[in-house]
Amino acid sequence: MNASLPIALVDDLDRRLLFQLEPGLPLAPRPYAEIGNAIGVDESEVIDRLGRLIQAGVIRRFGVVVRHHEVGYGANAMVVWDVPDAVMADAVGVLTANSGVTLCYQRPRRLPDWPYNLFAMIHGTSEETVRAQIADLRAQVPLSGLVHDVLFSRRRFKQTGACYRPRLSLPEKREVA
Amino acid sequence: MxxxxxxxxxxxxxxxxxxxxxxxxxxxxxxxxxxxxxxxxxxxxxxQRAISRVGAVVKPGTIGASTLAAMAVPGERLEDVAEWVSAYDEVNHNYERDHRFNLWFVITASDADALNNVLAVIGDESGLPVMSLPLVEAYHIDLGFDLNFPHQEPEAQP
Incomplete structure (x- = not known):
């Protein structure tokens, strides 16, 4: 699927709606009415717009956002491959068909430091189960023949929702230890 | 539980x-x-922090700019650098990973200029290179995650 959508698909009111939603839908009986009050539209407009943004793929998921670590999925690895263009589609096919893969992205290489261009996230209840899933993926063509690396997460310093709201001022310089 | x-x-x-x-x-x-x-x-x-919110997961690149950034931070500085990287509102995930590139974080901002500014300030402040890996293509829509609770009985079929 294409990473970019026509700009016209998301208007100013959509943006205000999405910014207002960033902290989460209010846990109150009429949450869409509360969101609407905050941005000056009525409840039905909020619901219609959310439906349209979901339909258009701007919102790729609308619902309960679970924190994996806290619900028992304490292990996660980012697995990266150096995939030639000629086999990219096949490699993506293997990854997206695997239920253990939660996210799969193509990103640029940064040579010589970083030769990898395909990224997959794998979550599991333990490092052992995640390693088994990775071994399973690596047994499949074309991944079996490609250079890869595995980056397990260790400390989690921050995990929050995305914040696209424009800032009133630019970040200031701070003293660094 | x-x-x-x-x-x-x-x-x-x-x-x-x-x-x-x-x-x-x-x-x-x-x-x-x-x-x-x-x-x-x-x-x-x-x-209990089992859920972060009820809300929208927005497709990258549709309402702003975002990137995945990585740094190779000397071990003795990792905690300090991680702490002030996390202090930016624009940083929403920040993990230590077991690799030479040991600090990985996602930055989102209202536009490309604001994003580049955050990258530049983090690089300047730390004196360390910041590798930015913006999305080229997303292949797997995040459809959520089946938690597979072991004692969850199958729903009766009508």
Missing amino acids: FTRTEQHLLNDWQRDFPLDPRPYARMAEQLGISEAEVIDALETLKK
Whole structure:
């Protein structure tokens, strides 16, 4: 699927709606009415717009956002491959068909430091189960023949929702230890 | 560790959350409990940090700019550098990973200029290179995550 959508698909009111939603839908009986009050539209407009943004793929998921670590999925690895263009589609096919893969992205290489261009996230209840899933993926063509690396997460310093709201001022310089 | 109601709330509405004036009432009907009980249970799960929110996961690149950034931070500085990277509102995930590039974080901002500014300031402040790996293509839509609760019985088929 294409990473970019026509700009016209998301208007100013959509943006205000999405910014207002960033902290989460209010846990109150009429949450869409509360969101609407905050941005000056009525409840039905909020619901219609959310439906349209979901339909258009701007919102790729609308619902309960679970924190994996806290619900028992304490292990996660980012697995990266150096995939030639000629086999990219096949490699993506293997990854997206695997239920253990939660996210799969193509990103640029940064040579010589970083030769990898395909990224997959794998979550599991333990490092052992995640390693088994990775071994399973690596047994499949074309991944079996490609250079890869595995980056397990260790400390989690921050995990929050995305914040696209424009800032009133630019970040200031701070003293660094 | 989670009640049956909590398990359903964690698993069943990761997507397709009701777009209805009373969404929690619609969920309550499916669970056979009251709207207030659904709201209370979600508040409890939020306090326990099992859920971060009920909300929208927005496709990268549609309402702003974002990137995945990585740094190779000397071990003795990692905690300090991680702490002030996390202090930016624009940084929403920040993990240590076991690799030479040991600090990985996602930056989102209102536009490309604001994003580049954050990258530049983090590089200047730390004196360390910041590798930016913006999305080229997303192949796997995040459809949520089946938590596979072991004692969750299959739903009766009508």
